[in-house]
Amino acid sequence: MVVMITILPKKTQITLIILFLLTFHLQLLQAQGKCNTGCQLALASYYVWEGSNPTYISNIFGEDIAQILLYNPNIPNQNTIPSDTRISIPFSCDCLNGDFLGHTFTYETQFGDTYEKVASFAFANLTTEDWVRRVNIYEPTRIPDYAFINVTVNCSCGDRHISRDYGLFTTYPLRPAQNLSSVAAEAGVAPQSLQRYNPGTNFSAGTGLVFVPARDQSGNYPPLKTSTGDRVLTLLTIASCFKISEYE
Numbered sequence: 333m334v335v336m337i338t339i340l341p342k343k344t345q346i347t348l349i350i351l352f353l354l355t356f357h358l359q360l361l362q363a364q365g366k367c368n369t370g371c372q373l374a375l376a377s378y379y380v381w382e383g384s385n386p387t388y389i390s391n392i393f394g395e396d397i398a399q400i401l402l403y404n405p406n407i408p409n410q411n412t413i414p415s416d417t418r419i420s421i422p423f424s425c426d427c428l429n430g431d432f433l434g435h436t437f438t439y440e441t442q443f444g445d446t447y448e449k450v451a452s453f454a455f456a457n458l459t460t461e462d463w464v465r466r467v468n469i470y471e472p473t474r475i476p477d478y479a480f481i482n483v484t485v486n487c488s489c490g491d492r493h494i495s496r497d498y499g500l501f502t503t504y505p506l507r508p509a510q511n512l513s514s515v516a517a518e519a520g521v522a523p524q525s526l527q528r529y530n531p532g533t534n535f536s537a538g539t540g541l542v543f544v545p546a547r548d549q550s551g552n553y554p555p556l557k558t559s560t561g562d563r564v565l566t567l568l569t570i571a572s573c574f575k576i577s578e579y580e
């Protein structure tokens with residue numbers, strides 16, 4: 333490799349070094365858990381509690397009921413969403429502050445709301461009190477009524493180091509009586525694979541968020557798309573090849 337590089341023209345050497353540094357930089361970014369980009373689609377597994385209804389859920393997520401039903405083929409129409417079941421809500425998974433993947437929803441507080449209530453009921457444990465508190469300016473004891481607050485729900489776009497087979501993920505709050513095998517069976521994926529996407533997670537804990545591979549509208553698991561990082565690198569490589577041939 334070194335021999336090969338030294339026989340190349342000087343400008344080509346420089347291009348290769350720059351390319352190497354860029355690759356290194358991108359890998360470093362990924363290793364720190366920073367994101368470059370999100371993905372257009374992620375799902376949220378919403379536990380339909382008694383008293384919530386399709387209109388309420390549609391308002392919370394700012395998404396049409398018809399659009400939501402597309403991801404829930406087992407629910408024929410909006411009048412038949414039973415409580416104590418889960419429904420999948422589509423949302424866009426964004427790279428927030430270049431730091432992590434999530435989506436910030438805007439929620440209008442109701443009389444007597446607390447961050448805890450908003451996280452565990454309005455958003456059905458798709459987020460936590462702590463995480464809501466951290467994205468709002470209001471002190472937990474001074475949340476105004478009928479004010480708009482941020483509610484950030486984390487998400488995943490997949491991980492090429494684990495598998496390229498899965499590119500759509502559900503943000504899934506665990507509930508009591510579940511375990512790794514039951515969640516894996518429900519999702520139709522191998523338990524080992526599910527655990528790898530959620531390292532260190534105790535699926536029997538009865539609480540906590542996990543990311544679960546999901547099916548799209550047509551019932552297929554969409555594969556992982558090449559990330560922008562990869563694409564930038566490919567473009568740079570192609571561009572530098574042109575440059576190299578120009579110099580020569």
Ligand SMILES: *[C@@H]1O[C@H](CO)[C@@H](O)[C@H](O)[C@H]1NC(C)=O
Pocket residue numbers: 379381452453456457538539
């Ligand atoms: C959210 O979690 C809390 C504590 O585990 C539980 O009491 C509550 O019922 C959960 N909310 C929903 C909508 O399932």
Ligand SMILES: *[C@@H]1O[C@H](CO)[C@@H](O)[C@H](O)[C@H]1NC(C)=O
Pocket residue numbers: 432458459460463486541
């Ligand atoms: C969401 O992700 C951020 C960044 O990784 C993390 O600090 C936070 O605890 C997560 N929130 C939840 C509710 O899991």
Ligand SMILES: *[C@@H]1O[C@H](CO)[C@@H](O)[C@H](O)[C@H]1NC(C)=O
Pocket residue numbers: 467468469470480481482
């Ligand atoms: C919601 O988040 C935005 C962007 O970070 C911030 O400017 C705004 O103040 C937040 N809203 C509240 C109520 O804290």
Ligand SMILES: *[C@@H]1O[C@H](CO)[C@@H](O)[C@H](O)[C@H]1NC(C)=O
Pocket residue numbers: 509510511512513514
């Ligand atoms: C996992 O949960 C399912 C359903 O709740 C139950 O039937 C099964 O025995 C549990 N498995 C283990 C290993 O606990």
Ligand SMILES: *[C@@H]1O[C@H](CO)[C@@H](O)[C@H](O)[C@H]1NC(C)=O
Pocket residue numbers: 534535536537538
């Ligand atoms: C997982 O959580 C359950 C319920 O809290 C607990 O009984 C079990 O010991 C935990 N398993 C591990 C490996 O920590």
